[in-house]
Amino acid sequence: MHIAKKVVENLHLLRVDDPDTRFFEGLWEIPEGITYNAYVLATDEGSVVFDTWKGRYADEFVEAVKEVTPLSKVRYVVLHHGEPDHTGALPTFLKAVREAGSDPLVLGHPMIKGMVESMYGIKLRFKPVKDGETLAVGDTELRFIYTPWLHWPETIMTYVPEHEALITCDAFGAYSIPPKAFDDEFDDLRWYEKHVMRYAVNVIGKFRQHVVKALEKIRSAGIKVSVIAPSHGIVWRRDPSFIIDIYRRFGEGTVTKGKxxxxxxxxxxxxxxxxxxxxxxxxxxxxxxxxxxxxxxxxxxxxxxxxxxxxxxxxxxxxxxxxxxxxxxxxxxxxxxxxxxxxxxxxxxxxxxxxxxxxxxxxxxxxxxxxxxxxxxxxxxxxxxxxxxxxxxxxxxxxxxxxxx
Ligand SMILES: Cc1cc2nc3c(=O)[nH]c(=O)nc-3n(C[C@H](O)[C@H](O)[C@H](O)COP(=O)(O)O)c2cc1C
Ligand SMILES: [Fe+2]
Ligand SMILES: [Fe+2]
CATH class of the missing domain: 3.40.50.360 (Flavodoxin domain)
Incomplete structure (x- = not known):
C-alpha cells in the first residue's frame, strides 16, 4: 500500500507501508511496522527525486513516482543515505527512468557512490555535493547539509528554501504505520512518541550526540524550518517543533523523574x-x-x-x-x-x-x-x-x- 500526496506546492510525499518486516535491520521487533518515505520536487526544469524505498517495493516505487511526475522529467536523484531501506529500489527506478529517456544525475555525499555501486553492481552518473552547497533547479534551490551518523557517515539532508522544507532521511523518523501521512491530520500525537523513541534508540542510539550536533547545525544555519520530511513515519508541516523536541530529548538523554x-x-x-x-x-x-x-x-x-x-x-x-x-x-x-x-x-x-x-x-x-x-x-x-x-x-x-x- 502506498500514498502519493502533496506535502506543499510542488513537493510530493511517496510513502509505502511495510507491515511485513517483523525485525527491522534483522534485529528490532516492530509489530507496528514501518513506512519508507521518498519525496519528489517538481520544478520547471525537471523533477528531483529524494531517496527511494526498500527493494521489495521497487516496482511499486516506479509507479508511485509516475503518479506525480513523468519519468522522462526526472533530472536529479538525491540520495541522502545509502542504507537499503532507502536505496533498494534505486536500480529498478534508474532503469525505468533511463528507458523513459532521461539519464538523471545522482547527487549525494562523496561516500555514497561507492556504497551504492558496490551494493547493487550498478554505475551511477554521480556528482558529489559539499556540505552547505546549493544547487539551483529551475525556479527553486536545494541546499545540502551534511548530518554524519544520522544514521551512517554519509548521511545528508536537503533544505528547500522555497518551501522552508527540510528533507531529513532517518533523522526525525519513527517506527509504525501512521493511519495518516501528515501531522495536521491528527488531533492527538502523544501516541507517536514511543514509536519515535524506540526507533531513535534502536537505530541511532549510539550516535545520539550527533542529533544534538545536527540540531545545533540546523539552528546556526539560520534556516527557517516549516516542514520536516523524514524517511520513516509522519511528515511534519503544522508543528515540526513536536518532533524536533522529541529528538532533542532523545539526543540530550533527558530523563523523566521517577521512571x-x-x-x-x-x-x-x-x-x-x-x-x-x-x-x-x-x-x-x-x-x-x-x-x-x-x-x-x-x-x-x-x-x-x-x-x-x-x-x-x-x-x-x-x-x-x-x-x-x-x-x-x-x-x-x-x-x-x-x-x-x-x-x-x-x-x-x-x-x-x-x-x-x-x-x-x-x-x-x-x-x-x-x-x-x-x-x-x-x-x-x-x-x-x-x-x-x-x-x-x-x-x-x-x-x-x-x-x-
Ligand atoms: C546452565 C547453568 C549454569 C550455571 N552456572 C553457574 C555458575 O557458573 N556459577 C554459579 O554460581 N551458579 C551457576 N548456575 C546456578 C544459577 O546461577 C543459580 O541456580 C541461580 O539461582 C539461578 O537463578 P534464576 O533461576 O533466577 O536464573 C548455573 C545454572 C545453570 C542452569
Ligand atoms: Fe538508516
Ligand atoms: Fe531508514
Missing amino acids: VVVIYSSMYGFVENIIDHVVKELELRGLTVTTFRFTEYEHSRLSELLGELADAAALVVGVSTYEGGVVPSMEHVVNLIAKKAAYPGRPALVVGAYGWAPTAGRIVKDALTKAGYEVIGPIEVKGALTDEVKSALNAAVRELSEKAT
Missing part, C-alpha cells in the same frame, strides 16, 4: 524473587516501574526495552550467574545497553542470583560502569531471600530512589 526501568532474566525464579522485592520497594517509594523480563514464560521485546531506557531516571538489572559468566540473554541485553543506551551519570542497581560462585553481578557492573552508569551493587543472593539480604536491597533501593527523583 525506573527494570530488566531481568530468571531461569527458575530466583532472580525474579529478588526483582519482585525490589519492584515492591520502588513502588512503595512512589516510583513508576516498567519491567522487561526473560523467563520461561516471557521474553520481552528488545526494541521496546531500549526505547523505554531513553528517558529512564534509573535502571535495575537482575542477572543470574551462568557457566562462570552472565546468563546469555542478559549478556546480550547489557551489551545492547552499552552500545545503544549508554547514559553517563544515570544510576543503576545490579542484583543477581548464583548457585556456588557469583560472577554475573561483577561483570554486569563493570559493563554498565563502562557505559557511564553509576552502579549500586551488585547484590547477589545464593538461593532464597533472607532478612539480611532484604535490608541490603532496601538500602540500595533507597539510594537508587533518591538519585531517580
